Amino acid sequence: MRIMLVDPRGETRPYDDALAAALVAKGNAVTLMASAPRVAQPPPPAGVDVRYVFYRLADRVPGRARKAARGLEHPFDLVALTPHLMRHRPDAIHVQWLPMGIVDRYWWRIVERMFRVPVVYTAHDALPNHPTPRRLRRSAANARAFRRVIVHSQHGRDALVGELGVDPGRVHMVPHGALTAYRDVEPVAPAVPDGVPLVVMLGLLRPYKGLDILLEAWPAVRLALPDACLLVAGRVLGDPEGAARLEAMAADGALGVTSDLRFTPTAEFVGSLLRADVVVLPYRRIDQSGVLFAALALGRPIVATRVGGFAEVVEQHGAGVVVPPADSAALAAALIELLRDPARRKEMAAASRAAADGPFSWGAIAAATERVYAR
Structure with missing residues (x-):
């Protein structure tokens, strides 16, 4: 099968790369259409044809104007996919994100009809993480525009069908795969004391991820376990209050808090997970999380909140x-x-790794995804 994966902004490259590699391993020819990464990334997987076709002009624009430039270029980049579609005639197109909503929906409907090819859409966030009425309407329109929609949890399926009114016959639950490629990364250990219990929170720091809840909880942890340490690493997006509180707590040496508020390179991300005694995900809302599936792949014990599909992974698989x-x-x-x-x-570490190599293995995910393509 000839498969085209499309992720214009490269928002989920670890997922894209892992899925593409697994589909190639099953004998498919896979092309990934994306934009060139703006931060260091692992090399693309062997056997996957990766083409950086989005935002080649816009990404030369500096600063805040880049976002507007991308918006202007995006429709032209979609149309520019036409020669590839005509030459290669994919058997399935799998779209990961819809950066411009109505423009993307309209374009992919045209492609599906013109080329008579199934177009699959993965709703990585079944519901928006900041759910305003406008964003909910957009999420509903996005999901309703496709005949085949993938979600990563039963919670996500229930949300699309029950809250957004999507036809249940169109919605397919395919779990997010464990990000086992991180096992091959040479780790860089975090700058924390050796031999002390370590709790780690990683990833982009947004308000819905509950950093403030973790910081409220931490003094009680430190009181019970005076040598316990907390590492919070990741770039801050929209949570300046949480970042300021974190920095203040880190400055107080009595609390055992370390903050590293920047984009975390892959080797450091892996090193921090491997050093963690517990990975914490204190989110207020989410469907699924790439950090969760990285922790699963590396066999780490997890403390997560009962939101989205977290319990379907953490609790059900021990x-x-x-x-x-x-x-x-x-x-x-x-x-x-x-x-x-x-x-x-x-015990939990062993259960994490077993789940990563079993139901959340990329072989299983690729097989389930192929079944959606064939429907």
Whole structure:
């Protein structure tokens, strides 16, 4: 099968690369259409034809004007895919994101009819993480525009069908795969003390990810376990209050907090996960998280909130503990309990790795994705 994956802004490149590699391993020819990465990334997977066809002009524009330039260029870049479509005639097109909403929906409907090819859309966020009425209408329109929609959790499927009114016959649950490519990365250890219990929160720091809840919980953890340390690493996007509070706590040496508020290079990301005794995901809302599936792949115990599809992974597969969202006392109690119980953490670490190599393996994900293409 000839498959075209499309991720214009490269928003989920670890996912794209892993899915593409797994589809190639099953005998498919895969082309990934994306934009050139603006930060260091691992090399593209072997056997995948990666083409940087989006925003080649716009990404030369400096500063804040780049976003507007991308918006202007985007429709032209979509149309510029036509020669490739005519030459290669893919058997399936798999679209990961719709940066311009109505423009993308209209274009992919034209492509599906003109080339008589199934176009699949993955709703990585079944519901917007900042759910205003306008954003909910856009999410509904995006999902309704496609005959085949993939979501990564039963929660996501229920949301599309029950809240956004998408035809249930069009929505298919295919789990996010464990990001096992990180196992091959040479790790760089974080700058934290050796031999102390370490809790780690990684990734882009947005308000819905609950950094403030973690910071509220941490003094209780530190009181119960005076040598415990907390590492929070990632670039801040839209959460200046949380970042300021984190920096203030990091400046207080008595709290054992380390902050690293920048884009985390892959080697450091992996090194921080491998050093973690517990990976914490204190989110207020989400469907699924790439950090969760990186932690799963590297066999780490997880404490997550009961939001989106987290419990479907963490709780059902024994990979960690799930607590109520926005409950700092419950979060603190779970962290204290796990940090005090190395035997239980060892069991959870083994369960994480087993889940990554079993139901969340990319072989299983690719097979399920192929079935959606063929429907």
